[in-house]
Amino acid sequence: MNEFTSLTHLVKRIADSTVRRLSAYLRFLEDFENRGLSTISSEELAKRGGTTSAQVRKDLSFFGSFGKRGLGYSVPELAGRLREILGLGREWRVFIVGAGKIGAALAQYRGFRQRGFTILAAYDNSSDKIGKKLDGVAVRDIEHLERDIQREKPDIVVLTVPGDQAQKVVDRVVKAGVRAILSFAPTQLHAPADVAVKTVNMAMELEGLSFALTNRD
Amino acid sequence: MNEFTSLTHLVKRIADSTVRRLSAYLRFLEDFENRGLSTISSEELAKRGGTTSAQVRKDLSFFGSFGKRGLGYSVPELAGRLREILGLGREWRVFIVGAGKIGAALAQYRGFRQRGFTILAAYDNSSDKIGKKLDGVAVRDIEHLERDIQREKPDIVVLTVPGDQAQKVVDRVVKAGVRAILSFAPTQLHAPADVAVKTVNMAMELEGLSFALTNRD
DNA sequence: TAAGGCTTGTGAATTCATTCACAAGTTAAG
DNA sequence: CTTAACTTGTGAATGAATTCACAAGCCTTA
Ligand SMILES: NC(=O)c1ccc[n+]([C@@H]2O[C@H](COP(=O)([O-])OP(=O)(O)OC[C@H]3O[C@@H](n4cnc5c(N)ncnc54)[C@H](O)[C@@H]3O)[C@@H](O)[C@H]2O)c1
Ligand SMILES: NC(=O)c1ccc[n+]([C@@H]2O[C@H](COP(=O)([O-])OP(=O)(O)OC[C@H]3O[C@@H](n4cnc5c(N)ncnc54)[C@H](O)[C@@H]3O)[C@@H](O)[C@H]2O)c1
Secondary structure (H helix, E strand, O other), X not given: XXXXXXXXXXXXXXXXXXXHHHHHHHHHHHHHHHOOOXXXXXXXXXXXXXXXXXXXXXXXXXXXXXXXXXXXXXXHHXXXXXXXXXXXXXXXXXXXXXXXXXXXXXXXXXXXXXXXXXXXXXXXXXXXOOOOEEOOEEEEEHHHHHHHXXXXXXXXXXXXXXXXXXXXXXXXXXXXXXXXXXXXXXXXXOOOOOOEEEEOOHHHHHHHHHHXXXXXX | OOOOOOHHHOOOOOOHHHHHHHHHHHXXXXXXXXOOOOEEOHHHHHHHHOOOHHHHHHHXXXXXXXXXXXOEEEHHHHHHHHHHHHOOOOOEEEEEEOOOHHHHHXXXXXXXXXXXXXXXXXXXXXXXXXXXXEOOEEEEEHHHHHHHHHHHOXXXXXXXXXXXXXXXXXXXXHHOOOOEEEEOOOOOOOOOOOOEEEEOOHHHXXXXXXHHHHOOO
């Protein structure tokens, strides 16, 4: 019923945990779409996502009301709304910096392209890597990073350089105008508040398991 | 002051976010250790971790009181305590299931070994991969997974198989007695409550950036 | 020994996130 | 048309995490 559905009018700051769940809901909806199902209830969505139906409804309610009482949500409509909310209606342009093992795995990963993330190029400082290709993605000289950012305007930089190089690269790409970074280096990164930085820290995840195994019952 | 410092007597459930921060603090402390510094205040720790000194002290207070008023924390002592809390005083035995691109990158990653995570073996179902080595880690036939789990008792299984295979493998390793899983498949996994499951979902992180870029100001 | 400067540890207050619970709306059946 | 069975959307209640704020303790200097 709320008419202020426009995404540019977000009143409350949306929690990170909410965004992650929206992302998960979209995945389930795509699964339903593929199987030709036309509606889904918050309860079913919750069961798959390991959460509660109230949580699902609350998450969606921040953005509008997309369901029909007594019936549930239209699968294609809700999927479309979530894509819109998450900004997946468009292509996102990505640079990878660091053409090592993880960088190579990411460059070759099809899951990203499928969701609209196009990897334009990878960068490295090693002459062993520069000029090579990673499954169709060219590895360019890191020297040209700023020039290429200005020319090709990537939306996101994925950082896969060694930890002690990571902050340096962040400073460079931020200066060059990049406003979103996904880092795999196991270091804390600092950037201005208007730059979105996410870090995937696998060692931290393993340590979380170590903690859980150590401190059970 | 609190004498119930024993880690087996944890009264409150410790939040995941707390454990992640402890992990980060340990990293900073190791940095300080290497530079030969002997004490650190909660304020300095907070600055590096992008949090507040009250948060640091509260996090630590769940486990005891390790600091000296007026002075701060002894770097080596606090590092030792954190290792103990996180269960890093020992070797953790790890199997990797799925010897593809990500599995290979992880098998070759030195950061894990450094922190006490020893990769015993990798498993795959493809005859192209079985019998090969990934930087010293043997790739074995998935057929022998249960047998080897019983024999070698890995503490943790790292899951790097395609998404549609992930739940199947979880069920197998859980049945065989594994109680901790780190998955890289972009799917929601279900396991009994006494099994610790963490998922690193890179697509979800990228979507978080997409959301941030789409919904700024 | 006393004073001043610093920093911890922790209840209390606050802020943030999740869950409850129910009015209101929808559909289907008779 | 009426009733029964469902399901949404959302304030209010609860629960969890973070921040505040300060007494208590340690160190240095004189
Ligand atoms: N491999 C893994 O499984 C894994 C797991 C967790 C975290 N990580 C982290 O990911 C990052 C990369 O790891 P990796 O295993 O791919 O390492 P790697 O050594 O294979 O790759 C790093 C690449 O970065 C390049 N590089 C170094 N300095 C650079 C600079 N200043 N500018 C541009 N390129 C530069 C190197 O030439 C190399 O090709 C590290 O921070 C690591 O800690 C890796
Ligand atoms: N490559 C990446 O950068 C990346 C990024 C994000 C997520 N992921 C996820 O990580 C997982 C692996 O990705 P990848 O790129 O390494 O794929 P990949 O195809 O290179 O590797 C998957 C491996 O698993 C093996 N496998 C398949 N079914 C198996 C089974 N039932 N038992 C044992 N082994 C089996 C395959 O033979 C293959 O070697 C996928 O779930 C993917 O979505 C990968």
